[in-house]
Amino acid sequence: MRITIVGTGYVGLVAAVCLAKQGHQVTAVDREPVIRGLRAGVLGIWEPGLEELFADGRASGNLRWETDVVRASLDAEALMLAVGTPTRPDGHTDLSQLHEVLAKFMHHGDCPPLIIVKSTVPVGTCDELEVSLRETGLRTEIVSNPEFLRQGSAIQDFMYPDRIVVGCQSPYAEAELRHLYARIDAPVQVCDRRSAELIKYAANTFLATKISFANMMSDLCEGYGADIRQVMAGVGSDRRIGPHFLQAGVGYGGSCFSKDLQSLLTSGKLVGLSLPMLEATAHINEQRIPRFIAKLISCWGNLQGKRLAVLGISFKPNTNDVRDAPFLTLLKQCQLHGIAVQAYDPVVQHVPYDGVHVADSAYTASVGADAIMILTEWPQFVSLDWARMAQGMRQPIMLDGRNLLPNKAVERFLEHDAAVYIPVGRSVVSCWGD
Numbered sequence: 001m002r003i004t005i006v007g008t009g010y011v012g013l014v015a016a017v018c019l020a021k022q023g024h025q026v027t028a029v030d031r032e033p034v035i036r037g038l039r040a041g042v043l044g045i046w047e048p049g050l051e052e053l054f055a056d057g058r059a060s061g062n063l064r065w066e067t068d069v070v071r072a073s074l075d076a077e078a079l080m081l082a083v084g085t086p087t088r089p090d091g092h093t094d095l096s097q098l099h100e101v102l103a104k105f106m107h108h109g110d111c112p113p114l115i116i117v118k119s120t121v122p123v124g125t126c127d128e129l130e131v132s133l134r135e136t137g138l139r140t141e142i143v144s145n146p147e148f149l150r151q152g153s154a155i156q157d158f159m160y161p162d163r164i165v166v167g168c169q170s171p172y173a174e175a176e177l178r179h180l181y182a183r184i185d186a187p188v189q190v191c192d193r194r195s196a197e198l199i200k201y202a203a204n205t206f207l208a209t210k211i212s213f214a215n216m217m218s219d220l221c222e223g224y225g226a227d228i229r230q231v232m233a234g235v236g237s238d239r240r241i242g243p244h245f246l247q248a249g250v251g252y253g254g255s256c257f258s259k260d261l262q263s264l265l266t267s268g269k270l271v272g273l274s275l276p277m278l279e280a281t282a283h284i285n286e287q288r289i290p291r292f293i294a295k296l297i298s299c300w301g302n303l304q305g306k307r308l309a310v311l312g313i314s315f316k317p318n319t320n321d322v323r324d325a326p327f328l329t330l331l332k333q334c335q336l337h338g339i340a341v342q343a344y345d346p347v348v349q350h351v352p353y354d355g356v357h358v359a360d361s362a363y364t365a366s367v368g369a370d371a372i373m374i375l376t377e378w379p380q381f382v383s384l385d386w387a388r389m390a391q392g393m394r395q396p397i398m399l400d401g402r403n404l405l406p407n408k409a410v411e412r413f414l415e416h417d418a419a420v421y422i423p424v425g426r427s428v429v430s431c432w433g434d
């Protein structure tokens with residue numbers, strides 16, 4: 001299929017390289033500086049397997065780059081929109097990136113026969129976009145085809161999804177989408193467009209709710225001396241519940257969970273519904289970092305002049321994305337309290353904010369620190385020499401915000417005099433054994 005993909009952020013770029021790999025003729029469109037970077041081989045995104053597929057797409061000739069969306073789509077059979085849909089300060093979804101693209105086709109007076117909306121858009125958006133196109137005489141059909149990939153495993157998720165959701169109006173659109181994804185072995189759920197749009201929000205907010213539930217239970221575990229890992233293992237082994245997304249910690253981050261939750265709350269308001277369960281999910285998440293700051297305060301007493309070593313800047317492992325990362329919330333809170341932050345991340349080497357020093361190794365970050373906090377569960381943190389980490393610190397206090405460290409690593413840390421290990425939803429352990 002000849003397809004033009006607009007937006008080469010996370011979703012657009014992954015879709016472009018994967019569809020090119022599957023033999024489609026893909027033209028990817030973005031703004032001038034982004035395309036200049038891509039032409040020079042600069043991806044801007046760190047994602048396992050992406051570089052290889054990118055090189056593959058260039059070598060095969062199946063992947064081309066353009067800045068002019070109309071020119072890029074002249075002989076395209078479909079246009080896929082993967083532009084950003086951020087939340088505005090008033091809680092409404094900002095659809096200006098989508099409108100900007102469609103305005104170009106309306107002005108041109110022609111458009112590919114099919115527009116596939118890959119971006120996450122509020123329920124009813126595809127209907128509204130189609131009405132606008134019709135008003136200018138364009139007969140293009142719009143399909144809602146939400147994306148469920150996760151950063152850090154984006155290629156794998158795109159190539160081997162649990163399902164493909166196609167919200168469409170006609171057998172023609174369904175057949176085109178089945179053809180586009182013919183080489184992906186996954187069930188295709190065909191439904192109306194509004195349901196497809198809502199499936200995406202319901203899935204993301206349900207996952208966020210599972211995480212907030214686990215975090216709420218972890219606070220209860222701390223209050224009663226239970227172990228959240230055991231509790232969630234017992235809960236998740238019920239097949240009706242499942243073991244995933246029950247990992248307690250510093251809360252969810254990333255570009256989508258908070259944004260999509262806000263957007264769905266606004267969609268609810270527009271039809272007179274308050275969606276209280278989602279209000280609670282957001283509230284619990286917002287309280288995570290303040291709860292960790294409170295733990296630091298109870299360890300340190302006086303905060304002035306304290307230094308915190310933070311391990312993990314990206315919002316999850318295997319990505320360099322810091323959008324809405326717990327790290328950014330922590331940094332703001334530390335600045336308010338006058339706590340100096342020295343951070344380390346295996347792939348994020350620069351943070352565009354004041355008040356943080358990004359170190360070149362975990363060991364350098366820990367030197368002179370009054371506590372360490374693990375924010376991202378990068379596997380390489382497990383194999384650090386934790387006795388060495390403790391030795392370099394001013395006070396050997398460790399807050400494991402992801403329950404990452406196995407007993408052996410904790411024991412090494414606790415070899416140091418006065419060392420304290422503070423996990424999530426479990427009892428605190430010190431070198432004195434309590």
Ligand SMILES: NC(=O)C1=CN([C@@H]2O[C@H](COP(=O)(O)OP(=O)(O)OC[C@H]3O[C@@H](n4cnc5c(N)ncnc54)[C@H](O)[C@@H]3O)[C@@H](O)[C@H]2O)C=CC1
Pocket residue numbers: 006007008009010011012029030031034069082083084085097098100101118119120121147148149150151255256
């Ligand atoms: N990041 C993720 O893991 C996932 C994101 N989504 C959804 O996919 C959509 C895209 O997300 P991301 O890739 O993270 O967004 P992003 O913000 O990283 O990328 C959007 C890209 O679109 C480009 N763009 C904007 N307006 C344009 C225009 N008029 N012409 C050409 N290019 C234009 C921007 O320059 C940017 O490169 C959002 O709706 C998001 O909610 C869905 C699933 C996963």
Ligand SMILES: O=C(O)[C@H]1O[C@H](OP(=O)(O)OP(=O)(O)OC[C@H]2O[C@@H](n3ccc(=O)[nH]c3=O)[C@H](O)[C@@H]2O)[C@H](O)[C@@H](O)[C@@H]1O
Pocket residue numbers: 120147148149150151152204207211244245246247248249250251252253254255256257315316
């Ligand atoms: O719409 C999107 O953008 C995507 O949002 C999430 O994907 P992503 O944000 O990339 O990553 P997740 O693995 O979902 O993690 C999100 C956050 O939740 C946290 N998390 C995850 C799982 C868990 O048990 N506990 C927990 O705190 C992670 O550390 C991370 O900060 C969804 O999982 C994807 O299906 C969806 O396509």
